[in-house]
Amino acid sequence: MANITKKVSWSSRADESGVTAEGTPLLNGSEQPRPSRQLSRDGIFQVGRLSTVDLEEEMTSEEESLRGRPKEIPHNEKLLSLKFESLDYDNIENQLFLEEERRMSYMGFRCLEISRWVVCGLIGFLTGLIACFIDIAVEELAGMKYRVVKENIDNFTEVGGLSISLILWAVLNSAIVMMGAILVAFFEPIAAGSGIPQIKCYLNGVKIPRVVRLKTLVVKVCGVICSVVGGLAVGKEGPMIHSGAVVAAGVSQGRSTSLKRDFKIFEYFRRDTEKRDFVSAGAAAGVSAAFGAPVGGVLFSLEEGASFWNQMLTWRIFFASMISTFTLNFFLSFYHNKPGDLSNPGLINFGRFESDSGAYNLYEIPLFIAMGAFGGLLGALFNKLNYWLTIFRIRYVHRPCLQVMEAMLVAAVTAAVSFTMIYFSNDCQPLGSENKEKYPLQLFCADGEYNSMATIFFNTPEISVRSLFHTQAGTYDPLTLSLFTITYFFLACWTYGLAVSAGVFIPALLIGAAWGRLFGILLASITPNGSIWADPGKYALIGAAAQLGGVVRMTLSLTVIMMEATGNVTYGLPIMLVLMTAKIVGDYFVEGLYDIHIKLQSVPFLHWDAPATSHWLTAREVMSAPVTCLNRIEKVGTIVDVLSNTSTNHNGFPVVMQGADSDEPSKLCGLILRSQLIVLLKHKVFVELARSRLTQRKLQLKDFRDAYPRFPPIQSIHVSQDERECMMDLTEFMNATPYTVPLETSLPRVFKLFRALGLRHLVVADDVNRVVGLVTRKDLARYHLGSHGLEELQLAQT
């Protein structure tokens, strides 16, 4: 029987790799990147099918990797980078921690809980304010620009010489975009794009360097204003999520490392567990401010981040979201001269879809599903093109000045294309009283009419989306819409990934709304009884959902965001079906846009479940072995050597204890982190010193919190030769009860434990509690279901 032979071959493999594992854990055992292995669908390894990747090509110079150029992105998604650290969502329950918790009274816990609420309220408030600032700045600056250009065009339409207008428009756009691009490319490259992939990674538990710093926030906010005002095919919504996350990371720590200010508050929250919770709240507040969708925000955070569902946390996240959308709404109501009118939450609001007019019918659902499939196809095309473009950029456009020039080029081309489209369009519409065009371009239209192509090109994309959803049938003619769809599709695709901070939500919605509306118009014209399809806005909404779903492949949170942005439960089912179809169709060809960019950065991203066919693998195969262990009372020199070993660069070390009997094997008794050892070394917590200086103050949890999160590198800590001979007692500082699994635990089981508890290190122990291996994030993220079945990614130091 095939089944038995498989089992035999497996156990023989296990024996091979188990040779070292059975021995006593070694000190300083360095871990080599493993050869690439690949598993076929039924689980047998097939070595060598994957072409070996030239590692040298991927290596970037030290200086470049420090500056964080996109060059450090290895352009091969079959690699997994080892440079990303994980967040520690599991509390480090060492003696210090337990003592602190035990000292705390019930009232103390209540106060902590209240301060968590206060922090969430602050996060919501500040995120709302930032959204408000971005909105007003964009509206004012864009208004100024459009007025100047419109005046110019109006002047030159009669006398001729519109090419001057074109040049004016293009130069204005390029100049504004240049400012944004310079900020991003030269000062903070991580602020490029929407930031959603980075926040996804952070919420997943990967520490992306500099992603939640104040500087990033400032660059992001200024950058997004420049890109939107500069007329690029981008939206201001995506970056809100990143902004909210930065606000959360800053506020919750009660200090700013960049500004060197410590407010001495919220010190309890200075650890990964609490910080990650607050960042979820910040991301949710960002979504909520962007789309006026507090519930959608909560679901976004949960979909991307949560592993363990915690009711109080969810409730706080919801509170932050509510405050954020409320703040935005409240301040914008003053800006719009309707003080106290709280009916317009969110930066973009799709406007109310009246359900009185019949909403939709059962027989329209197949049509919606077909639109979903089409959206999936178009989305896949978008992603594939953007993937190639990104690889091209990684190879050839990695210098900041080149990036700025590319951004300026895109801005100029966008202006030129828009101008050409408007120029050659003959689609004139009467300028009625209901058409609240902000900048109606008359151009060559008769008096009292305006150019309808200009409505979608000569406006911020948010206004164009609303216009496509809500203007009555007949406002746009089919030719306008098809031309617009095609040009905007390529412009948006080119724009995403530029060194400017901007989002892809709105462009995707706009493309979808355009072809959706086109579909609605065509449907009405080919059916005999056209009146029942009378509302092309409905199809615009479905098209927008389909296109966005096809590009980003979010499902649950996106459905709720769309539902909340339309303020309508009725369209819930069709939107959901459309998003599902778009995801299924799109996934057949290529992954979602965010996932592509995450993979291109080789981030060890953990998905929700282990790959379905991975029951073949056990902890024995998955774990890293041999493990660098430390003794409970260890020589300082050994610790310094272990930490300085750049070839391994481990972050967690199991602590073992020699049995009373000398030939008894040493048993696991705890786990200690690099960051803790660094603090211990810095404070010189050596046994000999403790004896000599009895008055010395005991190291407290506060010392660890003060060093968090930027622990100094080992190189910066000076340990003299004498001190190297001292001993360190780790008992008090190690986590004495790390989670362990036996060698035979299946990968899905290991995965579930790891994911549900947000672990960073999981010790694999044998049946007498000896350490035989260590499972970390990269060990689990390595396995994924590729087109050839279960595949194993390579590990790379970059």
Next chain:
Amino acid sequence: MANITKKVSWSSRADESGVTAEGTPLLNGSEQPRPSRQLSRDGIFQVGRLSTVDLEEEMTSEEESLRGRPKEIPHNEKLLSLKFESLDYDNIENQLFLEEERRMSYMGFRCLEISRWVVCGLIGFLTGLIACFIDIAVEELAGMKYRVVKENIDNFTEVGGLSISLILWAVLNSAIVMMGAILVAFFEPIAAGSGIPQIKCYLNGVKIPRVVRLKTLVVKVCGVICSVVGGLAVGKEGPMIHSGAVVAAGVSQGRSTSLKRDFKIFEYFRRDTEKRDFVSAGAAAGVSAAFGAPVGGVLFSLEEGASFWNQMLTWRIFFASMISTFTLNFFLSFYHNKPGDLSNPGLINFGRFESDSGAYNLYEIPLFIAMGAFGGLLGALFNKLNYWLTIFRIRYVHRPCLQVMEAMLVAAVTAAVSFTMIYFSNDCQPLGSENKEKYPLQLFCADGEYNSMATIFFNTPEISVRSLFHTQAGTYDPLTLSLFTITYFFLACWTYGLAVSAGVFIPALLIGAAWGRLFGILLASITPNGSIWADPGKYALIGAAAQLGGVVRMTLSLTVIMMEATGNVTYGLPIMLVLMTAKIVGDYFVEGLYDIHIKLQSVPFLHWDAPATSHWLTAREVMSAPVTCLNRIEKVGTIVDVLSNTSTNHNGFPVVMQGADSDEPSKLCGLILRSQLIVLLKHKVFVELARSRLTQRKLQLKDFRDAYPRFPPIQSIHVSQDERECMMDLTEFMNATPYTVPLETSLPRVFKLFRALGLRHLVVADDVNRVVGLVTRKDLARYHLGSHGLEELQLAQT
């Protein structure tokens, strides 16, 4: 230092209890109920402060506990019943399971996933149909009743003799309620009430007997129709959640044990993990159908049930919810003669609150919060009264016939009170064209007018709620509203807990809407510029939220449900603040209504986190020890004896293996469940038999699935004296990689592991992997924060 002395006293305690723990695990060690201990807020045990509970008083006769009378509820919430089993949310990864998973191809997993979606679709569809059936039945029957009574009243108003109308009304109500009460009291007592407490427990992981059976569903549906038609102060919404859950449990198993039909489909889903997931979907579909709130339904399920957040599961739950509300909406649109109009999702719809008219202002928020506090107070009063009533009922009204009589009495009193209120009311309103009164009672009003008290009393509660929310200012006079609030408050309180199936959502909303509207009217009359408070409907909404929040204390899901039912994001923040205030104020006095009823049943319910001040406790104190262990190859006789031991009645047994050396201690090597052992015994999987009957078919996972979930008791399995001497090899069937924790793990850490993975048994092992204890649900649920700090509940066999 106090801290050190505490530590010393703790370790000495630990040594005491650790004496047996250090020894080799005993066979058949019976676990005695522990003496009640109580911890003060800073963690020191204070023995004897809690008065010892008379256990004998709580014991019920075997026959009674089998029939499931409410008598089996011990009326002391300081007890924790041992009779409730836990669900096993963790997969039992034994060899059989792993072999099956490994045999399955990638396509197999895809098919499974698709069938999960099909099942969820079916759940949604059937739940929607049931909701539709209930709605139509209630509307038709109640309409018939109201027409008869109205005709009678109209006749007798002129000629005098309205007492005949009163008698007619009271008799009609009593008769209808009697039918429902007989069904519930005599056929399926578990169908009483809304079923939400039971479903909360099930989703929490407690197996409540008979709660998801077909018979329960039938009784529930018929019962709820009778109670609503019978004019009780109840709603038809709560029971939908229970109905959805039953549908899910039935459909997902592909068979009905009650009907003895096995469709041979979905056999893979016949285990606790999958079933619990589907039941979450069913509960969500129920909420969704009841309130037209698909997102609220998902959040309800997650709030109550989920511990580990699984994206695909959440997405499926959402799908079931969507289908459910869509199905209901679709079929009801035909019933209401507006085919295809999908704008009325849900059994109750609060109607659109127009936000154009300014919605609310910032300065109204303190008013809303005050209303929330008032709602919390009223809710606490409601709960306290209902608590005393429930204890009274447990003591004196436990016979079915008494229960039926009480229900009839309540129905008659409700009719009498309503009649009296209407009779003495002088609040006449003009019968305008916009007032779409279904059954306007003229009574003593002038022609063309109607009695406005009758609008709220002479209608199903759902219609009354809508009327309070939306009729224009001036429809109700303050006296009417205050009288109504008071009478309805006591009626609803008396009604909840009767032996009829009915929900408390709508009555609570109605009470709140009444006093909220009253508050709005008073506000408008005392302020100089009354016009800005012109809309009393807004205050009715806030009052309804406050009252409901004060009674049930749900937060997150309730906010979303209310937001979806009003179709408005704008009111999200006030509703949230109101619900939070109501919860905080209410929790100060007494727990939520559902929690009270759960506690009165002594269910070992696990909350979200361990009590805040429980870091003092470790696995050593929490675990049950000594543990009954089995050897990997164990004598059949021993197994039968262990299973038959009624004094312990354990459900999980660690499996140990003797080391090669005889004085080496036996090590943990697996965990096996009672249900598995029962199946093994039933199929006589004995080592000797396997040798003699080589052709015998191997026991498969299917055999375990076929026996699920009603495993026979050990008494029904006959094992001969010869067979008792045989051996059983458990290797293949035990879970070889159970989760373990060391002795020193703190309670919060144990709790988190247990909760996040939905465990049933957690083995406590020492540093050489010997079994020293076992942590189960009851060990964790025992500790709770009472008014005197950390308290420990007593365990009782009942």
